[in-house]
Amino acid sequence: MDVRPYLFFDGRCDEAIAFYRDSVGAEVQMLMRFKDHPEPQGQAAIPPGGAEKVMHAELRIGETVIFASDGRCLGQPSFQGFGLALTARDDAEAAKLFAALGKDGKVTMPLAKTFFSSSFGMLADRFGITWMVLVRA
DSSP, rough: OOOOOEEETTTOOOHHHHHHHHHHHHHHEEEEEEOOOSSSSGGGGGTTOOTTSSSEEEEEETTTEEEEEEOOSSSOOOOOSSSEEESSSSSSHHHHHHHHHTTEEEEEEEEOOOOOSSSEEEOTTTTTTTEEEEEEE
16 A cells, blocks of 8 residues: 555646656656546546646656646646655755755745754745655764
8 A cells, every 4th residue: 555645736737747857857657638538428527628638647756656637727736734755865966856846936944954864945846835855864
């Protein structure tokens, strides 16, 4: 058994996939668009203008798989009440990942040495997802 985060980008999933591919090396394991729904009754669930939007995607980031979708395609993703923790091999990798994820985002705690990690920082990326980047001691 495992638990996988499912992120709904509300119409910005393709943008998010490209961003995570560039920033943290995400690999697309699977992608299905709304227009590719295999059952005719599923076609009725396509959001207006959403045929090309992502119905379901699976992204591998390191050893983790994250699910993603455009959801209702309203253009206003809202990510509240959770964050994703990303562990880096060393301080240099942590700095690189932190800078990449923070591009067009908002740093809430700059990357710095803490009592539990040689590098730890928090930010909200351009989609509003909270990330904690750290080096595991």
